[in-house]
Amino acid sequence: MSERSGPSPGEAMSEPELVSALAAPGEREVELSLRPRTLAEFIAQPRVREQLEVLLRSAQRRERPPDHILLSGPPGLGKTSLAMIVAAELGAAIRVTSGPAIERSGDLAAVLTALGPGDVLFIDEIHRIARPAEELLYSAMEDFRVDVVVGKGPGATAIPLDVEPFTLVGATTRSGLLTGPLRDRFGFVGHMDFYETAELEELLARSATILGVRIEPSASEEIAGRSRGTPRIANRLLRRVRDYAEVRADGLVTRDIAQAALSVYEVDQLGLDRLDRAVLQALVEKFGGGPVGLSTLAVAVGEERETVEEVAEPFLVRAGLLARTPRGRVATAAAWHHLGRTPPPGSATFQTGATTGRFGLASEPDLFTELE
Ligand SMILES: Nc1ncnc2c1ncn2[C@@H]1O[C@H](COP(=O)(O)OP(=O)(O)OP(=O)(O)O)[C@@H](O)[C@H]1O
Ligand SMILES: [Mg+2]
Numbered sequence: 001m002s003e004r005s006g007p008s009p010g011e012a013m014s015e016p017e018l019v020s021a022l023a024a025p026g027e028r029e030v031e032l033s034l035r036p037r038t039l040a041e042f043i044a045q046p047r048v049r050e051q052l053e054v055l056l057r058s059a060q061r062r063e064r065p066p067d068h069i070l071l072s073g074p075p076g077l078g079k080t081s082l083a084m085i086v087a088a089e090l091g092a093a094i095r096v097t098s099g100p101a102i103e104r105s106g107d108l109a110a111v112l113t114a115l116g117p118g119d120v121l122f123i124d125e126i127h128r129i130a131r132p133a134e135e136l137l138y139s140a141m142e143d144f145r146v147d148v149v150v151g152k153g154p155g156a157t158a159i160p161l162d163v164e165p166f167t168l169v170g171a172t173t174r175s176g177l178l179t180g181p182l183r184d185r186f187g188f189v190g191h192m193d194f195y196e197t198a199e200l201e202e203l204l205a206r207s208a209t210i211l212g213v214r215i216e217p218s219a220s221e222e223i224a225g226r227s228r229g230t231p232r233i234a235n236r237l238l239r240r241v242r243d244y245a246e247v248r249a250d251g252l253v254t255r256d257i258a259q260a261a262l263s264v265y266e267v268d269q270l271g272l273d274r275l276d277r278a279v280l281q282a283l284v285e286k287f288g289g290g291p292v293g294l295s296t297l298a299v300a301v302g303e304e305r306e307t308v309e310e311v312a313e314p315f316l317v318r319a320g321l322l323a324r325t326p327r328g329r330v331a332t333a334a335a336w337h338h339l340g341r342t343p344p345p346g347s348a349t350f351q352t353g354a355t356t357g358r359f360g361l362a363s364e365p366d367l368f369t370e371l372e
Helices: 027-032 046-062 079-090 105-113 131-143 180-184 197-211 217-225 231-248 255-264 274-286 294-301 305-318 333-338 365-371
Strands: 069-072 094-098 120-124 145-150 157-162 167-172 188-191 322-325 328-331
Touching: 027 231, 046 069, 046 079, 046 188, 069 079, 079 094, 079 120, 079 167, 105 131, 105 145, 131 145, 131 167, 131 180, 197 217, 197 231, 217 231, 217 255, 231 255, 274 294, 274 305, 274 322, 274 328, 274 333, 294 305, 294 328, 305 322
Parallel strands: 069 167, 069 188, 094 120, 120 167
Antiparallel strands: 145 157, 322 328
């Protein structure tokens, strides 16, 4: 289901990852109904939206398919939604595939030669495309032709095939892994940022309308603040809070109901879950705030090293609660405050998302890549 370990002995089924930015199994189907269909419906990301709008309108004016588009950013911020919107705004058909699905160049050649004029080809996780297929993509993107190799060894021949003019939309959570030649062939690169709390409130209001959930603005604010700047998490928390409101109350989601529900699901004010808090607590209470090595910290919370490093830490770092130093992990002053404790003098202070309510680090893609 997610990168976190399965049910541990003595525990019932492990709880679903409420604050993971990755889609849970079956979740993409649930998300379909919440997906914005037009640029106007797409909330926030003003920069990318405006850039795309200009790109699409000018292409339409010239009656040519727009330049190839690369969308990069962390999971759950709306890359797939935007790809669908590009096609819808152009009134074009969209073909969807993904990097891992294209193992051989022949797979890609089949997809490319089946495209109609002006179609949009969406390749998700494009950084994972196999190298021979990637090379085929170069000529398709640049010259709208591909050389399909027939046969093997010395008798192999390359048959050039035309590809209809199309627009490639690539999505990646790891733009740092894209090769230079591939990246250079995109005429437009859109970087997605984490969302502000106010933007997620707007998104939640829209989702609530679609789902038929009655929600008070103060409750949207409560949920938005715990959503880690990520629409997928906001929508997921909304669904869980709705369930709670239906079972424990009359269905109306008030701030009190949202708070009660999220405390039942163990998602705190900053969007930390049980493991995140256990890591911070161990760091502060058992090791005086650190520095402490990753392995020691993992033993202290009874988890695998990888789980702590890959599941808990990225957000703790992003939120300015934990720092990775050459000597080990360190709790920042904000972490002490978050646990309701007074930081010792001289403990690390960082400008934190926790205090500004903004997690703007995605605008520095390298940082995101490093944390992954
Ligand atoms: N700007 C937005 N406005 C409204 N809803 C949004 C927006 N961005 C994302 N969403 C919602 O969040 C969900 C996840 O978005 P999406 O699948 O597009 O993310 P993604 O970046 O493709 O994620 P992944 O990297 O996991 O593929 C969508 O179903 C959609 O409902
Ligand atoms: Mg996606």
